[in-house]
Amino acid sequence: MTLGPVFGVSGRQAESERILMRNAMQSTISTAIEITGHGVHTAAPVTIKLRPADVNSGIRFLRTGLPGGRERLIEARHSQITPSDLCTILGDAESGSVSTIEHLMAALYALEIDNVLVEIDGPEAPIMDGSSAPFIEMIDRAGIRKQNGNRRYIKVLKRLRIAQGERFAELLPFSQGFRLTVEIKFDAEVIGHQKKTLDLSPSSFRRELAGARTFGFLRDVEKLRMAGFAHGASLDNTVAIGDDGILNPEGLRYPDEFVRHKMLDAVGDLSLAGLPILGHYRSYVGGHKLNVSMLTALFSDRSAYAIVEAGKPVARPVDAAAMAPALAVLSPELN
Numbered sequence: 068m069t070l071g072p073v074f075g076v077s078g079r080q081a082e083s084e085r086i087l088m089r090n091a092m093q094s095t096i097s098t099a100i101e102i103t104g105h106g107v108h109t110a111a112p113v114t115i116k117l118r119p120a121d122v123n124s125g126i127r128f129l130r131t132g133l134p135g136g137r138e139r140l141i142e143a144r145h146s147q148i149t150p151s152d153l154c155t156i157l158g159d160a161e162s163g164s165v166s167t168i169e170h171l172m173a174a175l176y177a178l179e180i181d182n183v184l185v186e187i188d189g190p191e192a193p194i195m196d197g198s199s200a201p202f203i204e205m206i207d208r209a210g211i212r213k214q215n216g217n218r219r220y221i222k223v224l225k226r227l228r229i230a231q232g233e234r235f236a237e238l239l240p241f242s243q244g245f246r247l248t249v250e251i252k253f254d255a256e257v258i259g260h261q262k263k264t265l266d267l268s269p270s271s272f273r274r275e276l277a278g279a280r281t282f283g284f285l286r287d288v289e290k291l292r293m294a295g296f297a298h299g300a301s302l303d304n305t306v307a308i309g310d311d312g313i314l315n316p317e318g319l320r321y322p323d324e325f326v327r328h329k330m331l332d333a334v335g336d337l338s339l340a341g342l343p344i345l346g347h348y349r350s351y352v353g354g355h356k357l358n359v360s361m362l363t364a365l366f367s368d369r370s371a372y373a374i375v376e377a378g379k380p381v382a383r384p385v386d387a388a389a390m391a392p393a394l395a396v397l398s399p400e401l402n
């Protein structure tokens with residue numbers, strides 16, 4: 068395995084230095100906490116329990132309740148993703164998987180939580196109200212605890228672009244943090260063309276994205292259910308769009324709730340980079356597959372990113388050996 072460029076924080080990188088210093092230490096939750104619900108696709112009842120976890124352990128899922136009483140530990144990382152259009156899946160059906168994890172992952176990423184063990188006793192995370200808000204509430208109840216370990220970041224060094232027909236996604240250097248620009252276009256009048264940019268922080272996520280719900284078209288429901296999806300979908304967890312507009316009696320939570328939910332999904336998907344990102348992510352008419360493809364493109368080009376560590380003295384290169392654990396965890400993409 069070649070390590071490629073591993074940089075510390077140079078004197079020229081004052082902007083990224085600020086973000087690195089603002090939140091220099093890793094975090095976990097203070098106490099274990101659980102929540103119960105059902106999957107939006109499988110309708111399977113499920114309990115997830117979040118447990119505090121050690122420094123550098125990352126976000127990991129412990130899938131319990133597999134046939135024969137087996138368990139499987141799955142790291143919430145790009146290398147574990149099974150591609151899907153409708154949700155994000157970690158692991159594989161044969162040896163155990165967890166799906167629709169993106170709304171929980173978005174909440175953990177946005178609240179800058181580095182290390183948690185998520186015990187889950189079913190194949191799919193609970194959909195709750197279709198947004199990240201119930202997971203934010205859950206984490207708030209548990210509390211957040213700083214840990215004795217420096218945060219590490221993936222710093223985007225050059226522009227990467229992928230396209231699938233008219234859809235495209237880009238990752239651009241942006242030292243001040245993680246910026247998202249998401250643009251969507253639907254024929255349905257209630258959605259139309261929506262575009263939004265946000266600099267992600269715990270407060271901006273809570274205010275702007277956390278409550279934005281999953282959405283779907285009534286005309287697709289039967290087709291989805293025939294294919295084994297959306298069995299747990301209802302007006303309690305999905306904004307449903309019919310021929311004459313929104314079917315939910317309460318209406319929308321934000322006038323542009325749709326693009327906000329796409330941004331929430333992108334945060335959850337990109338969190339599978341395994342470390343927080345210093346960069347600007349742009350997507351046009353994107354979705355889970357495009358988000359995941361962007362990570363594949365990033366990790367396929369070792370000159371496109373560096374791993375930087377908070378709290379390191381300015382202008383001193385990070386010791387490559389000290390970075391080995393982080394790189395080893397990401398190794399499938401770093402060869």
Ligand SMILES: [Zn+2]
Nearest residue numbers: 169170281332
């Ligand atoms: Zn979603």
